[in-house]
Amino acid sequence: MTPGQDRPPRHSGFAALLPHGVEVSETGIDFPPARPNAQEEALVREAVGKRRREFAEGREYAHAALLRLGRPANAILRGERGEPLWPEGVVGSITHCEGHRAAAVGLEGDVRSLGIDVEQNEPLPEGVLEIVLAADESREELAALGEAARRRTGHPVSAERLLFSAKESVYKAWFPLTGLWLDFHEVTVRFGEDGTFAARIRRDAGPIPEGVPGQMRGAWSAEAGLLRTAVAVGAQDWDGASSRPSQLTRDARFFHR
Numbered sequence: 001m002t003p004g005q006d007r008p009p010r011h012s013g014f015a016a017l018l019p020h021g022v023e024v025s026e027t028g029i030d031f032p033p034a035r036p037n038a039q040e041e042a043l044v045r046e047a048v049g050k051r052r053r054e055f056a057e058g059r060e061y062a063h064a065a066l067l068r069l070g071r072p073a074n075a076i077l078r079g080e081r082g083e084p085l086w087p088e089g090v091v092g093s094i095t096h097c098e099g100h101r102a103a104a105v106g107l108e109g110d111v112r113s114l115g116i117d118v119e120q121n122e123p124l125p126e127g128v129l130e131i132v133l134a135a136d137e138s139r140e141e142l143a144a145l146g147e148a149a150r151r152r153t154g155h156p157v158s159a160e161r162l163l164f165s166a167k168e169s170v171y172k173a174w175f176p177l178t179g180l181w182l183d184f185h186e187v188t189v190r191f192g193e194d195g196t197f198a199a200r201i202r203r204d205a206g207p208i209p210e211g212v213p214g215q216m217r218g219a220w221s222a223e224a225g226l227l228r229t230a231v232a233v234g235a236q237d238w239d240g241a242s243s244r245p246s247q248l249t250r251d252a253r254f255f256h257r
């Protein structure tokens with residue numbers, strides 16, 4: 001598939017999790033050409049080889065997604081807190097994990113902010129779940145989520161990794177709107193029956209800035225050893241569910257209350 005011409009199918013990968021109008025490019029679904037860029041390379045010159053490759057490949061997918069959106073960029077630079085700097089009028093997000101890279105972009109008029117995260121479907125390293133769980137989330141709820149997701153997908157799903165990923169996506173969507181840090185325990189995620197989730201944000205350090213939503217909607221999937229989560233803020237007529245087939249049975253009971 002040639003970036004900028006064909007579009008990835010919307011029934012798989014991140015495209016299935018995001019509203020229409022958001023353009024996605026990712027490993028295994030399309031194949032952007034290597035695109036060495038001196039300005040971008042300079043941002044990671046001091047980093048180890050693995051990180052330089054990950055950074056460059058993430059940007060290759062981001063450029064491919066921008067091309068599809070009709071908003072190509074010379075270079076995607078980086079803000080002070082690591083956030084990608086998109087062309088004027090564009091919002092987006094980049095993610096990578098071992099063996100996978102992805103980027104999603106949209107026009108500000110269609111969506112206010114985006115956050116995407118991909119993770120290997122594996123338990124979190126020892127001690128990380130304690131940091132990720134908010135006071136009103138529990139290991140029991142996670143066990144129920146993992147069980148329902150396993151029944152639905154036919155394979156084990158690491159619910160703790162899914163929760164972690166959802167919060168990473170929330171942060172990536174939150175930061176460009178606010179410029180503020182958010183801790184894991186300041187976000188509570190409730191997973192829906194149908195592959196959606198809702199995140200509620202309560203900051204310790206102060207109120208949520210005016211005009212920024214305290215609730216964000218997202219969607220998730222577990223396919224081929226990968227967990228994907230995606231958050232879109234301010235997309236019209238989108239509740240996380242509209243762009244893809246239902247992934248979980250109606251009777252699966254997750255975190256919803």
Ligand SMILES: CC(C)(COP(=O)(O)OP(=O)(O)OC[C@H]1O[C@@H](n2cnc3c(N)ncnc32)[C@H](O)[C@@H]1OP(=O)(O)O)[C@@H](O)C(=O)NCCC(=O)NCCS
Pocket residue numbers: 054055058081082083084093094095096097116117118167168170171172173175176182183184185187
């Ligand atoms: C920034 C962070 C979210 C990245 O997530 P990750 O799972 O480690 O790594 P991923 O590969 O999925 O994402 C990395 C990409 O996130 C993007 N990113 C980094 N900082 C960002 C920020 N402040 N805002 C938005 N996007 C950011 C970058 O594009 C980065 O890739 P690049 O450096 O190659 O451009 C994570 O490292 C972090 O700092 N987390 C702490 C804050 C947090 O998650 N709080 C959760 C509470 S809700």
